[in-house]
Amino acid sequence: MNATVRGACPHDCPDTCALITTVENGVAIRVQGNPAHRHTDGALCTKVSRYTERSYHPERLLQPLKRVGPKGSGHFEPVSWDTALDDIAARLTAIAARDPQAIQPYSYAGTMGLVQGEGMAARFFHRLGAAHLERTICASAGAEGLMNTLGGKVGMKVEHFAEAKLIVIWGSNPIASNLHFWRLAQQAKRDGARLVCIDPRRSETAEKCHEHLALRPGTDAALALGLMHELIQHDWLDHDYIARHTEGWEGLRERALQWPPERAAAVCGVPVQQISALAHAYGTTKPAAIRLNYGMQRVRGGGNAVRAVACLPALVGAWRHRAGGLLLSASGHFPVQRAALHRPDLLGQRTPRTINMVTIGNDLLREASPDFGPRIEALIVYNSNPVAVAPESGKVVQGFAREDLFTVVLEHFQTDTADYADYILPATTQLEHWDIHASYGHTDVLLNRPAIAPLGQARTNTDIFRALAARMGFDDPCFSEDDLSLCRTAFGDTVSFDQLMDQGYATLDLPDAPFAHGGFPTASGRCTFFSARLAAQGQDGLPDHLPNFEVAGSSPQYPLAMISPPARNFLNSTFVNVQSLRDMEGEPLLEIHADDAEARGIQSGHMVRIFNDRGEYRCKAKVSSRARPGVVNGLGVWWRKLGPFGTNVNELTSQRLTDMGNGPVFYDCLVEVAGLPESV
Numbered sequence: 205m206n207a208t209v210r211g212a213c214p215h216d217c218p219d220t221c222a223l224i225t226t227v228e229n230g231v232a233i234r235v236q237g238n239p240a241h242r243h244t245d246g247a248l249c250t251k252v253s254r255y256t257e258r259s260y261h262p263e264r265l266l267q268p269l270k271r272v273g274p275k276g277s278g279h280f281e282p283v284s285w286d287t288a289l290d291d292i293a294a295r296l297t298a299i300a301a302r303d304p305q306a307i308q309p310y311s312y313a314g315t316m317g318l319v320q321g322e323g324m325a326a327r328f329f330h331r332l333g334a335a336h337l338e339r340t341i342c343a344s345a346g347a348e349g350l351m352n353t354l355g356g357k358v359g360m361k362v363e364h365f366a367e368a369k370l371i372v373i374w375g376s377n378p379i380a381s382n383l384h385f386w387r388l389a390q391q392a393k394r395d396g397a398r399l400v401c402i403d404p405r406r407s408e409t410a411e412k413c414h415e416h417l418a419l420r421p422g423t424d425a426a427l428a429l430g431l432m433h434e435l436i437q438h439d440w441l442d443h444d445y446i447a448r449h450t451e452g453w454e455g456l457r458e459r460a461l462q463w464p465p466e467r468a469a470a471v472c473g474v475p476v477q478q479i480s481a482l483a484h485a486y487g488t489t490k491p492a493a494i495r496l497n498y499g500m501q502r503v504r505g506g507g508n509a510v511r512a513v514a515c516l517p518a519l520v521g522a523w524r525h526r527a528g529g530l531l532l533s534a535s536g537h538f539p540v541q542r543a544a545l546h547r548p549d550l551l552g553q554r555t556p557r558t559i560n561m562v563t564i565g566n567d568l569l570r571e572a573s574p575d576f577g578p579r580i581e582a583l584i585v586y587n588s589n590p591v592a593v594a595p596e597s598g599k600v601v602q603g604f605a606r607e608d609l610f611t612v613v614l615e616h617f618q619t620d621t622a623d624y625a626d627y628i629l630p631a632t633t634q635l636e637h638w639d640i641h642a643s644y645g646h647t648d649v650l651l652n653r654p655a656i657a658p659l660g661q662a663r664t665n666t667d668i669f670r671a672l673a674a675r676m677g678f679d680d681p682c683f684s685e686d687d688l689s690l691c692r693t694a695f696g697d698t699v700s701f702d703q704l705m706d707q708g709y710a711t712l713d714l715p716d717a718p719f720a721h722g723g724f725p726t727a728s729g730r731c732t733f734f735s736a737r738l739a740a741q742g743q744d745g746l747p748d749h750l751p752n753f754e755v756a757g758s759s760p761q762y763p764l765a766m767i768s769p770p771a772r773n774f775l776n777s778t779f780v781n782v783q784s785l786r787d788m789e790g791e792p793l794l795e796i797h798a799d800d801a802e803a804r805g806i807q808s809g810h811m812v813r814i815f816n817d818r819g820e821y822r823c824k825a826k827v828s829s830r831a832r833p834g835v836v837n838g839l840g841v842w843w844r845k846l847g848p849f850g851t852n853v854n855e856l857t858s859q860r861l862t863d864m865g866n867g868p869v870f871y872d873c874l875v876e877v878a879g880l881p882e883s884v
């Protein structure tokens with residue numbers, strides 16, 4: 205019997221595609237894009253087109269596993285669900301009796317689904333009184349930057365980029381990570397738009413744009429201030445928009461006038477003419493749109509950089525047109541009913557400590573103290589692979605290897621993190637469960653129906669947390685809510701659930717040009733060049749350039765800056781174990797500019813050692829014009845055990861935090877590179 209089932213892509217990608225899965229006799233044989241959903245337009249990326257290969261992968265976890273070897277050895281034996289859940293519940297109950305804050309959830313966007321993400325998990329951990337997790341590993345600096353400028357994660361509707369006449373693609377490689385936006389940019393280009401890419405790397409996108417500004421990592425705010433300087437000097441400003449819909453103009457003007465393009469060019473490492481030409485284009489082309497992405501905010505000054513860029517559209521009045529303005533994230537437009545879904549009321553009067561997921565390496569190694577609280581005794585990991593993706597992985601591995609740490613991992617595969625588990629619990633994939641999705645790249649809600657029955661003994665995340673709750677005596681009615689009901693709870697009455705059931709998606713009712721007449725979701729309704737909120741926190745109220753912790757060229761010992769953008773066929777650490785995608789990527793690579801390679805006697809194909817005080821990583825070098833002089837690109841995020849020396853690029857990254865949002869600084873990292881003998 206054949207059927208087609210409507211779903212949603214669960215991955216951490218702004219496109220949130222609508223899926224159609226073809227099922228034959230209970231087996232999913234094909235996953236395609238839904239042609240009826242305008243943002244998907246019938247097309248998926250290469251990664252998810254192969255979703256059946258991933259779901260039916262021969263190494264898929266299909267039964268609970270219990271560790272039998274030393275921590276990290278990866279040796280497990282099958283156990284029954286009852287054995288696993290009884291033991292886990294008993295261990296957690298014993299720890300909770302001492303102090304539930306010693307139990308640490310660890311999760312991120314392995315699924316973006318609101319139900320299989322935190323839907324039931326948050327209820328469980330709130331009821332337990334476990335430590336909170338600050339979920340910062342990707343986007344929190346930019347989110348705070350937007351919050352302090354526009355008032356939230358809001359911006360242009362993505363579909364209107366197709367009508368723009370200038371598109372600035374800033375800190376983004378949409379061909380690899382925002383494919384459906386790239387189609388819109390291509391449409392605009394065919395209609396005469398100019399495309400400008402700002403990225404330290406000459407990415408697949410950069411080489412297809414009219415212009416590429418290959419700035420040094422962490423200098424985006426300097427570039428934005430240099431552009432402002434030129435907008436002011438040439439009076440390419442919309443004075444009426446500034447007067448009516450912004451606050452803090454005089455201060456910003458004074459700040460920007462300190463940034464003549466020559467100064468910005470020296471900091472950014474780009475020709476001054478490129479800055480002047482971009483300012484001219486931005487100041488005189490209407491409508492002009494900026495597609496900002498999160499790469500540029502993974503540095504010390506990431507929040508300030510987003511603030512500086514987010515001020516630009518208001519200066520030129522770009523928001524007046526629906527095809528003008530800026531989009532970093534649309535997620536703030538979605539009326540997600542988080543309290544109903546996550547039930548923070550289950551905490552009662554308790555206020556558990558919060559651990560930042562970026563510093564898990566340090567925190568797992570911390571002893572109990574009055575400041576810190578109890579030592580972390582148990583870690584429950586779901587929808588995340590921290591051993592591969594968290595910074596300074598030498599410390600992360602050391603922490604996960606603690607024999608006294610009780611670790612449970614809910615997973616599809618035996619990842620680097622699962623290798624360190626005491627129990628691995630097999631979880632369902634998107635083809636096997638209900639879920640509901642917001643998006644950060646468009647403004648539609650999507651419903652995901654299960655297309656097939658769970659494979660083997662896999663269980664949904666929600667079901668696993670329900671089962672643990674039952675064993676731990678949590679009998680609150682909310683633990684009986686089923687997944688379809690949780691899907692309804694996620695948006696309550698704000699979105700038509702009938703429409704979601706009928707067509708699989710529903711479009712939010714939003715104005716086309718949301719800030720044409722101001723109305724920003726800030727306290728004043730204005731775009732806040734000066735943020736009183738930041739000033740009240742003791743920070744600079746105006747955006748500024750904050751140099752990296754590790755400034756390119758500042759260290760004779762480590763003269764190269766390293767960024768670690770995603771490999772095109774992986775999505776963070778997901779898909780690395782899908783053979784056909786790994787075959788396309790080949791092997792872990794370090795892109796290095798010819799000048800830097802020559803100075804070190806390195807040629808393409810040479811095995812190299814990349815190192816700093818935090819660690820060492822070995823992979824093959826690729827001498828490539830994708831790298832600018834002084835900056836190397838370590839493509840990520842490979843599973844450690846699938847790379848040649850059992851490590852990955854995060855051996856080198858640091859656990860320092862951004863200026864706002866407590867985010868990671870993956871791209872604020874100095875290294876040296878040396879060739880290795882042939883025999884290594």
Ligand code: SF4
Binds near residue numbers: 215218219252
């Ligand atoms: S990863 Fe992105 S582009 Fe690929 S199917 Fe999912 S949402 Fe679409």
